[in-house]
Amino acid sequence: MxxxxxxxxxxxxxxxxxxxxxxxxxxxxxxxxxxxxxxxxxxxxxxxxxxxxxxxxxxxxxxxxxxxxxxxxxxxxLLAPVHTGLRSTALPHMQQLHERTGANVQLAVREGMEAVYVEKLSGRRSIPVVSRSGGRLPLHTTGVGKVLLAHAPRAVVQEYCARGLARHTPYTIAEPGRLVRELARVRQRGFARTAEEMTVGSCSVAVPVWEGEDVVAALGLVVQSARAEVTKLARILAPAAEAIGRQLDEENR
Amino acid sequence: MxxxxxxxxxxxxxxxxxxxxxxxxxxxxxxxxxxxxxxxxxxxxxxxxxxxxxxxxxxxxxxxxxxxxxxxxxxxxLLAPVHTGLRSTALPHMQQLHERTGANVQLAVREGMEAVYVEKLSGRRSIPVVSRSGGRLPLHTTGVGKVLLAHAPRAVVQEYCARGLARHTPYTIAEPGRLVRELARVRQRGFARTAEEMTVGSCSVAVPVWEGEDVVAALGLVVQSARAEVTKLARILAPAAEAIGRQLDEENR
Missing domain, CATH: 1.10.10.10 (Winged helix-like DNA-binding domain superfamily/Winged helix DNA-binding domain)
Structure with missing residues (x-):
């Protein structure tokens, strides 16, 4: 041994x-x-x-x-810090977001080259989504994934692109150059969006959760394409993500 | 080895x-x-x-x-059936209960002589509770615990009482005879209640989740003692528990 x-x-x-x-x-x-x-x-x-x-x-x-x-x-x-810290802190804010928007609310972290879903809330008013808590999804086709990739080290982005960007729908961004430009826009605007890039009929908006200088997670909403009022949803998400980050900061001090 | x-x-x-x-x-x-x-x-x-x-x-x-x-x-x-089956099925119903009542919503199963909390939802309007998902609490001082004990085999109840009923507040039922009578009432009425038996200031109401002939979990609400309208809360809980049981039944068929 x-x-x-x-x-x-x-x-x-x-x-x-x-x-x-x-x-x-x-x-x-x-x-x-x-x-x-x-x-x-x-x-x-x-x-x-x-x-x-x-x-x-x-x-x-x-x-x-x-x-x-x-x-x-x-x-x-369930004793893992991702559950006791991040998930517990975020859950009440996620519930509020769900009550307010009726959308699917998702919290994810990056693990290597994938987004790991830490929690997902959906209700009768929400559309079905492919994520589940503990599940994994690609970084380039989801709102939370784009946020996590946009704030990952450059080497991660390069390796991610080098592995090839699988196409899930006709709208998936499958060209590395286009993805890199998109990630720059995500950093600039402070939020990511997807339009039917993972599932036809679904759109998503996501923002980073900052703990101090680091993006520790991404918080996102998934809605029907027809209902997507991107800027409005981003404005609802931002204060929730800020509150989560602030609480995490205080707890880990 | x-x-x-x-x-x-x-x-x-x-x-x-x-x-x-x-x-x-x-x-x-x-x-x-x-x-x-x-x-x-x-x-x-x-x-x-x-x-x-x-x-x-x-x-x-x-x-x-x-x-x-x-x-x-x-x-x-998170691949455990308690999460993928019970918890996933119950969560949307728990969210609805939380939206409707503002109370802490809890889902628990019995593991030996304890209640294990599978999920807990609380918000800003809720009072703080001692449970957490993956956490354990006594069976005789909590609403969900009383439901689980009331539907446990007689030998479990006997052993539970024989071990001694720890007193958490002056209102805890610490006499085995009183607890056994209380459990009979829980089966009769179809719901359990606690009044400051775990924490002073908190009350709870809980109902069983039936899958076929078996009670597989308990669904409960925890509220401030002053706000406790027990019968009304039990009437809100019952259809949610029924819906969860029905869905579990269908999924496992």
């Missing part, structure tokens, strides 16, 4: 986490065989590890015999 | 989870020394495990050198 391994899959602990990593949003329930295949470990090893993980509450067995992530792991995960 | 051990602390995987279990709501950030002490493992072992957990994203290092639960573990935890 190697300590501090950069390839954690090679250690016993690493194998346990390969088992947990076998689960994702598309496949939140897996059979033992599926776990063994996805984690690339022998069935006997998978069986032993799953037993250990279940006894600890990291996995739980469902009625149909398949496994899912357990309540205990969910509890521990 | 024992497979399927009932004492997971004895295995390598178990030790890794002892490290994660060292974190709790009161201490979400720990130094290496604190982790070693709380997990009851030698400092050198703690150092190696923390390194592995960090490389996997289960832990993250903060600016001050202490460790916290990492984003990757938070993401995996």
């Amino acid at each position: 190697a300590g501090n391994s950069r390839e954690p899959g090679r250690t016993v602990t690493g194998r346990a986490f390969s088992v947990l990593s076998a689960f994702d949003a598309e496949s939140p329930r897996l059979s033992l065989t599926e776990i063994s295949q996805r984690a690339e470990i022998p069935l006997a090893t998978a069986h032993r590890l799953v037993g250990e993980l279940e006894s600890w509450g990291a996995l739980q067995r469902e009625h149909d015999g398949r496994y899912a992530i357990g309540l205990r792991l969910w509890e521990i995960g | 024992a497979g399927n051990s009932r004492e997971p602390g004895r295995t390598v995987t178990g030790r890794a989870f002892s490290v994660l279990s060292a974190f709790d709501a009161e201490s979400p950030r720990l130094s290496l020394t604190e982790i070693s002490q709380r997990a009851e493992i030698p400092l050198a072992t703690a150092h190696r495990l923390v390194g592995e957990l960090e490389s996997w994203g289960a832990l993250q290092r903060e600016h001050d050198g202490r460790y916290a639960i990492g984003l990757r573990l938070w993401e995996i935890g």
Whole structure:
């Protein structure tokens, strides 16, 4: 067993986490065989590890015999600063934004080359969106993503563009040069917008959440294209993002 | 290393989870020394495990050198059925309840002898409450707790009473006989109430969420004692809980 391994899959602990990593949003329930295949470990090893993980509450067995992530792991995960700090501070402001606009309200952070959705509020008046809390979406096709990319180090933007900008709709910005110019405009105006770039029929507006000198998150609204009054929505978002940043600043002092 | 051990602390995987279990709501950030002490493992072992957990994203290092639960573990935890199923289904209904009443809205499940809060919504108009999502509270002093206990197997109620009913305020029901009679009333009336039994100045009302024949969760409101119009609040809660149960039923079919 190697300590501090950069390839954690090679250690016993690493194998346990390969088992947990076998689960994702598309496949939140897996059979033992599926776990063994996805984690690339022998069935006997998978069986032993799953037993250990279940006894600890990291996995739980469902009625149909398949496994899912357990309540205990969910509890521990909620102790992450992104939840206890950012999400808790932002939630009341997000509720107010939702009450006021009826739009989908989203809070996201950048993790590498993706936007991770920390929280999402939607109601009966809101249109369906593809994001979910804990889910990931591209940076160049979403309002919150553009904000996060606009305030990322230059090297991140270069690598992001170099990987290729996947086209989700005919309106997706898929040319690196156009995206770089768009990001400059996002910094200038103080908000980002998308017009049917992720999903036809949906538009979004997003603003940065500043904690001191750093953009720590992006706060956005997703509305039907027809209802998009971009500047008005940005004016509603800005004070909420400021209040969140101010509170985060005070809490971390 | 024992497979399927009932004492997971004895295995390598178990030790890794002892490290994660060292974190709790009161201490979400720990130094290496604190982790070693709380997990009851030698400092050198703690150092190696923390390194592995960090490389996997289960832990993250903060600016001050202490460790916290990492984003990757938070993401995996959100795949738990309690989040993807129950919480996602209930959230829009909880938002509506919050908009309508301005009260704290809570969703909880029973885990052993405690109520685990799956979600909590509060706003500027709400009074401060002690619950937080992922947090635990007693069953006999909270509205949601009474609902969950009222619908628990008789053996659970007996064990709960046998452990002793801690008194949080002068109004806490601390006599087992009184609690058992109260639970019968909860089943009869279809809702539970508390009057300053957890926190002086706060009252709560809660109803069960039925999925088929089972009570899978409790949905509650917490308000200022002075504002408590119990029957009215119960009438607002009931249709929301029914709608959640119906949706859960459909989704799991």
